[in-house]
Amino acid sequence: GQNIDQPTEMTATEGAIVQINCTYQTSGFNGLFWYQQHAGEAPTFLSYNVLDGLEEKGRFSSFLSRSKGYSYLLLKELQMKDSASYLCAVRDRRNSGGYQKVTFGTGTKLQVIP
Protein backbone atom coordinates (compact mmCIF):
# COMPACT_ATOMS: atom_id res chain seq x y z
CA GLY A 1 0.00 0.00 0.00
CA GLN A 2 0.90 3.66 0.13
CA ASN A 3 1.22 6.30 2.82
CA ILE A 4 1.33 9.95 1.75
CA ASP A 5 1.68 12.75 4.28
CA GLN A 6 1.41 16.49 3.83
CA PRO A 7 0.47 19.32 6.19
CA THR A 8 -3.24 19.98 6.46
CA GLU A 9 -3.11 23.76 6.33
CA MET A 10 -0.60 26.56 5.76
CA THR A 11 -0.82 30.33 5.75
CA ALA A 12 1.56 32.66 3.91
CA THR A 13 1.76 36.31 3.02
CA GLU A 14 1.25 37.76 -0.43
CA GLY A 15 4.60 38.20 -2.18
CA ALA A 16 6.35 35.68 0.02
CA ILE A 17 7.65 32.15 -0.66
CA VAL A 18 6.03 29.02 0.73
CA GLN A 19 7.19 25.40 0.67
CA ILE A 20 4.69 22.57 0.93
CA ASN A 21 6.22 19.24 1.90
CA CYS A 22 5.09 15.75 1.03
CA THR A 23 6.49 12.47 2.30
CA TYR A 24 5.51 9.10 0.96
CA GLN A 25 6.06 5.40 1.37
CA THR A 26 5.36 3.13 -1.54
CA SER A 27 6.69 0.16 -3.46
CA GLY A 28 7.28 0.48 -7.18
CA PHE A 29 7.54 4.28 -7.15
CA ASN A 30 7.10 5.71 -10.62
CA GLY A 31 6.60 9.43 -10.21
CA LEU A 32 5.09 12.15 -8.05
CA PHE A 33 2.53 14.75 -9.03
CA TRP A 34 1.51 18.05 -7.60
CA TYR A 35 -1.97 19.39 -8.32
CA GLN A 36 -3.69 22.62 -7.44
CA GLN A 37 -7.37 22.56 -6.57
CA HIS A 38 -9.46 25.63 -5.96
CA ALA A 39 -12.60 25.18 -3.90
CA GLY A 40 -15.39 23.67 -5.96
CA GLU A 41 -13.17 22.97 -8.95
CA ALA A 42 -11.34 19.96 -10.36
CA PRO A 43 -7.61 19.50 -9.72
CA THR A 44 -5.26 21.05 -12.25
CA PHE A 45 -1.84 19.63 -13.02
CA LEU A 46 1.20 21.55 -11.74
CA SER A 47 4.20 19.23 -11.96
CA TYR A 48 5.41 15.68 -12.34
CA ASN A 49 8.75 14.47 -10.96
CA VAL A 50 10.23 11.10 -11.77
CA LEU A 51 13.93 11.76 -11.18
CA ASP A 52 15.63 13.39 -8.21
CA GLY A 53 16.12 17.11 -8.29
CA LEU A 54 14.36 20.38 -8.77
CA GLU A 55 11.99 21.16 -11.62
CA GLU A 56 11.22 24.83 -12.09
CA LYS A 57 8.18 26.14 -13.92
CA GLY A 58 7.63 29.84 -13.55
CA ARG A 59 6.68 30.73 -9.98
CA PHE A 60 6.26 27.07 -9.08
CA SER A 61 9.05 24.55 -8.49
CA SER A 62 8.90 20.94 -7.39
CA PHE A 63 11.64 18.87 -5.79
CA LEU A 64 11.98 15.12 -5.41
CA SER A 65 14.27 12.88 -3.39
CA ARG A 66 13.42 9.25 -4.07
CA SER A 67 15.84 7.88 -1.48
CA LYS A 68 14.15 9.96 1.22
CA GLY A 69 10.60 9.51 -0.04
CA TYR A 70 10.26 13.27 0.00
CA SER A 71 9.01 16.03 -2.24
CA TYR A 72 8.18 19.67 -1.90
CA LEU A 73 6.31 22.25 -3.91
CA LEU A 74 7.77 25.74 -3.79
CA LEU A 75 5.60 28.72 -4.61
CA LYS A 76 7.33 32.07 -5.10
CA GLU A 77 5.94 35.61 -5.24
CA LEU A 78 2.68 34.42 -3.76
CA GLN A 79 -0.51 35.90 -5.12
CA MET A 80 -3.96 35.90 -3.57
CA LYS A 81 -5.16 33.59 -6.34
CA ASP A 82 -2.70 30.95 -5.10
CA SER A 83 -5.05 30.29 -2.18
CA ALA A 84 -6.10 26.71 -2.89
CA SER A 85 -5.50 23.13 -1.87
CA TYR A 86 -2.30 21.52 -3.12
CA LEU A 87 -2.43 17.78 -3.61
CA CYS A 88 0.58 15.49 -3.64
CA ALA A 89 -0.01 12.26 -5.59
CA VAL A 90 2.24 9.25 -6.07
CA ARG A 91 2.26 6.96 -9.06
CA ASP A 92 3.30 3.36 -8.68
CA ARG A 93 3.06 0.00 -10.32
CA ARG A 94 0.73 -2.70 -9.26
CA ASN A 95 2.31 -6.07 -8.63
CA SER A 96 0.64 -7.61 -11.65
CA GLY A 97 0.41 -6.33 -15.17
CA GLY A 98 2.59 -3.24 -14.64
CA TYR A 99 -0.51 -1.14 -14.13
CA GLN A 100 0.12 2.43 -13.04
CA LYS A 101 -1.90 3.67 -10.10
CA VAL A 102 -1.99 7.24 -8.78
CA THR A 103 -2.83 7.76 -5.11
CA PHE A 104 -3.51 11.20 -3.64
CA GLY A 105 -2.51 12.63 -0.31
CA THR A 106 -5.03 14.48 1.81
CA GLY A 107 -3.97 17.86 0.41
CA THR A 108 -2.61 21.05 1.95
CA LYS A 109 -4.95 24.00 2.14
CA LEU A 110 -2.93 27.16 1.54
CA GLN A 111 -4.28 30.54 2.53
CA VAL A 112 -2.52 33.60 1.17
CA ILE A 113 -3.10 36.72 3.22
CA PRO A 114 -2.41 40.36 2.32
Add this chain to the structure above:
Amino acid sequence: SAVISQKPSRDICQRGTSLTIQCQVDSQVTMMFWYRQQPGQSLTLIATANQGSEATYESGFVIDKFPISRPNLTFSTLTVSNMSPEDSSIYLCSGWRETQYFGPGTRLLVL
Protein backbone atom coordinates in the same frame (compact mmCIF):
# COMPACT_ATOMS: atom_id res chain seq x y z
CA SER B 1 -3.58 18.21 -23.16
CA ALA B 2 -6.92 16.47 -22.82
CA VAL B 3 -10.28 18.10 -22.21
CA ILE B 4 -12.69 16.03 -20.15
CA SER B 5 -16.38 16.70 -19.75
CA GLN B 6 -18.87 15.09 -17.41
CA LYS B 7 -22.64 14.88 -17.32
CA PRO B 8 -24.52 15.70 -15.20
CA SER B 9 -22.58 18.44 -13.45
CA ARG B 10 -24.75 18.00 -10.37
CA ASP B 11 -27.80 16.10 -9.22
CA ILE B 12 -29.99 15.58 -6.20
CA CYS B 13 -31.27 12.03 -5.85
CA GLN B 14 -33.49 10.03 -3.55
CA ARG B 15 -32.04 7.16 -1.56
CA GLY B 16 -32.41 3.78 -3.20
CA THR B 17 -32.18 5.15 -6.73
CA SER B 18 -29.25 4.98 -9.14
CA LEU B 19 -27.41 7.63 -11.13
CA THR B 20 -25.20 7.17 -14.17
CA ILE B 21 -22.44 9.71 -14.75
CA GLN B 22 -20.96 10.08 -18.21
CA CYS B 23 -17.39 11.05 -18.99
CA GLN B 24 -16.21 12.14 -22.42
CA VAL B 25 -12.61 12.91 -23.40
CA ASP B 26 -11.88 15.00 -26.46
CA SER B 27 -9.16 12.62 -27.65
CA GLN B 28 -7.87 9.14 -26.91
CA VAL B 29 -6.35 8.52 -23.53
CA THR B 30 -4.43 5.49 -22.37
CA MET B 31 -6.33 5.04 -19.14
CA MET B 32 -9.46 6.38 -17.52
CA PHE B 33 -10.19 6.52 -13.81
CA TRP B 34 -13.04 7.37 -11.48
CA TYR B 35 -12.40 9.17 -8.21
CA ARG B 36 -14.58 10.28 -5.35
CA GLN B 37 -13.94 13.40 -3.32
CA GLN B 38 -15.99 13.99 -0.20
CA PRO B 39 -16.34 17.50 1.19
CA GLY B 40 -13.03 18.82 2.47
CA GLN B 41 -11.25 15.60 1.63
CA SER B 42 -8.75 14.52 -0.97
CA LEU B 43 -9.40 12.21 -3.91
CA THR B 44 -10.06 8.53 -3.43
CA LEU B 45 -9.65 6.22 -6.40
CA ILE B 46 -12.76 4.13 -7.01
CA ALA B 47 -11.63 2.15 -10.03
CA THR B 48 -9.78 2.09 -13.31
CA ALA B 49 -12.06 1.87 -16.32
CA ASN B 50 -10.71 -0.71 -18.74
CA GLN B 51 -11.75 -0.66 -22.35
CA GLY B 52 -13.81 -3.68 -23.28
CA SER B 53 -13.38 -5.48 -19.96
CA GLU B 54 -14.38 -5.23 -16.34
CA ALA B 55 -13.07 -2.28 -14.36
CA THR B 56 -10.35 -2.72 -11.74
CA TYR B 57 -11.76 -1.72 -8.35
CA GLU B 58 -9.89 -0.42 -5.36
CA SER B 59 -10.30 -1.80 -1.89
CA GLY B 60 -13.68 -0.82 -0.47
CA PHE B 61 -15.40 -0.41 -3.84
CA VAL B 62 -17.34 -3.15 -5.61
CA ILE B 63 -18.85 -3.59 -9.04
CA ASP B 64 -22.39 -4.09 -7.77
CA LYS B 65 -22.35 -0.67 -6.16
CA PHE B 66 -20.30 1.19 -8.78
CA PRO B 67 -20.67 -0.49 -12.17
CA ILE B 68 -18.40 1.08 -14.77
CA SER B 69 -18.35 0.88 -18.53
CA ARG B 70 -15.73 1.94 -21.03
CA PRO B 71 -16.83 1.01 -24.54
CA ASN B 72 -14.04 2.94 -26.28
CA LEU B 73 -10.92 5.01 -25.62
CA THR B 74 -12.73 8.30 -25.06
CA PHE B 75 -15.89 7.48 -23.11
CA SER B 76 -16.77 5.94 -19.77
CA THR B 77 -19.72 5.79 -17.39
CA LEU B 78 -19.93 5.32 -13.65
CA THR B 79 -23.19 4.28 -12.01
CA VAL B 80 -23.81 4.88 -8.34
CA SER B 81 -26.35 2.21 -7.43
CA ASN B 82 -28.88 1.97 -4.63
CA MET B 83 -27.75 5.32 -3.30
CA SER B 84 -27.65 6.35 0.34
CA PRO B 85 -26.78 9.74 1.88
CA GLU B 86 -23.23 8.45 2.43
CA ASP B 87 -22.78 8.47 -1.35
CA SER B 88 -23.13 12.26 -1.41
CA SER B 89 -19.85 13.38 -2.88
CA ILE B 90 -18.10 14.77 -5.92
CA TYR B 91 -17.32 12.13 -8.52
CA LEU B 92 -14.40 12.93 -10.81
CA CYS B 93 -13.49 11.30 -14.09
CA SER B 94 -9.83 11.30 -15.03
CA GLY B 95 -7.84 10.39 -18.11
CA TRP B 96 -4.18 9.58 -18.55
CA ARG B 97 -2.12 10.63 -21.54
CA GLU B 98 1.45 11.54 -20.60
CA THR B 99 -0.02 13.04 -17.46
CA GLN B 100 -3.33 12.91 -15.62
CA TYR B 101 -6.24 15.18 -16.45
CA PHE B 102 -9.50 15.62 -14.58
CA GLY B 103 -13.04 16.39 -15.55
CA PRO B 104 -15.00 19.13 -13.74
CA GLY B 105 -16.71 16.63 -11.46
CA THR B 106 -20.29 15.63 -10.74
CA ARG B 107 -21.70 16.89 -7.47
CA LEU B 108 -24.13 14.35 -6.06
CA LEU B 109 -26.44 14.91 -3.13
CA VAL B 110 -28.47 11.96 -1.88
CA LEU B 111 -31.45 12.73 0.32
